[in-house]
Amino acid sequence: DGGITQSPKYLFRKEGQNVTLSCEQNLNHDAMYWYRQDPGQGLRLIYYSQIVNDFQKGDIAEGYSVSREKKESFPLTVTSAQKNPTAFYLCASSMSGRQPQHFGDGTRLSIL
Amino acid sequence: GESVGLHLPTLSVQEGDNSIINCAYSNSASDYFIWYKQESGKGPQFIIDIRSNMDKRQGQRVTVLLNKTVKHLSLQIAATQPGDSAVYFCAETPGNDYKLSFGAGTTVTVRA
Numbered sequence: 001d002g003g004i005t006q007s008p009k010y011l012f013r014k015e016g017q018n019v020t021l022s023c024e025q026n027l028n029h030d031a032m033y034w035y036r037q038d039p040g041q042g043l044r045l046i047y048y049s050q051i052v053n054d055f056q057k058g059d060i061a062e063g064y065s066v067s068r069e070k071k072e073s074f075p076l077t078v079t080s081a082q083k084n085p086t087a088f089y090l091c092a093s094s095m096s097g098r099q100p101q102h103f104g105d106g107t108r109l110s111i112l
Numbered sequence: 113g114e115s116v117g118l119h120l121p122t123l124s125v126q127e128g129d130n131s132i133i134n135c136a137y138s139n140s141a142s143d144y145f146i147w148y149k150q151e152s153g154k155g156p157q158f159i160i161d162i163r164s165n166m167d168k169r170q171g172q173r174v175t176v177l178l179n180k181t182v183k184h185l186s187l188q189i190a191a192t193q194p195g196d197s198a199v200y201f202c203a204e205t206p207g208n209d210y211k212l213s214f215g216a217g218t219t220v221t222v223r224a
Contacts, residue, residue: 004155031210042201042214043156050210058211090155097209098144098163103155 003027006091006104012112013078013085021076021107023091030096032074036060037088037106046089049074050097078109086111122219125196131189133218135202138183142204146212147176147187150199159187159200197222 004025013019025032031050035043035058045058049068063082068074074093078085088108092101125131137145143164148156160171162178162185169176175188185202199219203212 006155033210033212040216042216043203043212044214045211048210056210092155094210098205100146100158100161101212102158103148105155106153 004091004093004102004104006089006107008107009105011107011109013109014112016080018077018079019109021078021089021091021109023074023076023104024072025074025091025093026072027093027102028071029093029102030071031094031099031101032068033092033094033101034058034064034066034074034076035090035092037090043090046076085109120218121216122221124221124223125192126223127192127194129192131187131192131196131220133187133189133200133202133220135185135187135215136183137185137202137204139204139206139213140183141207142213144205145176145178145185146203147174147185148201148203149196150201150217152198156201192220192222194222194224196220 007022033048034046037043044060046064047066049055052071055068065077088106090106092103094101146161147159150156160176162169162176167178173190177186199217201217203214206213
């Protein structure tokens with residue numbers, strides 16, 4: 001089945017540590033996105049990529065980094081500079097702009 | 113600032129009744145709108161979308177209405193079922209083809 005796979009489902013980070021969240025899609029979509037969701041709130045855009053080897057900052061990019069070396073993959077690194085990383089992280093993809101974004105089932109990141 | 117928001121954070125509906133979920137937006141440049149359903153611990157699931165050249169669009173048991181004059185969007189669910197219990201988000205594209213701006217969500221609870 002086509003879809004978006006995020007891993008791991010749960011992740012724990014120690015203070016001062018970088019962690020990388022995986023996102024893979026087999027929908028042949030050009031665009032991919034990373035969102036952060038805090039309890040009881042909507043989604044906020046961290047980074048997005050319209051095409052391979054290109055990405056742009058979203059509304060809350062500080063403390064995060066991404067790469068887009070392959071069409072299928074858009075990993076997100078939560079760096080030690082992100083002081084409040086505990087959240088639910090969601091990856092999405094779409095064929096292009098102004099098209100429905102399809103989401104994975106998220107990674108829940110917690111701090112040890 | 114400009115934002116997307118839902119009128120009510122919670123909605124309780126009797127099984128079999130119709131549900132109406134409302135959303136107000138303030139960016140007059142927005143021309144693409146989406147409704148998502150999110151169940152606990154999962155990623156948002158696409159329900160239906162609408163572009164600004166339309167004022168109504170129907171799907172299976174759902175209808176989205178767009179009133180550009182008052183910047184209002186609504187999602188109607190016919191014959192609400194227990195499986196419809198979830199958090200519903202509206203989202204818009206505020207001028208950038210790829211960026212979706214999400215509201216805070218409405219939690220719908222279906223009473224048996």
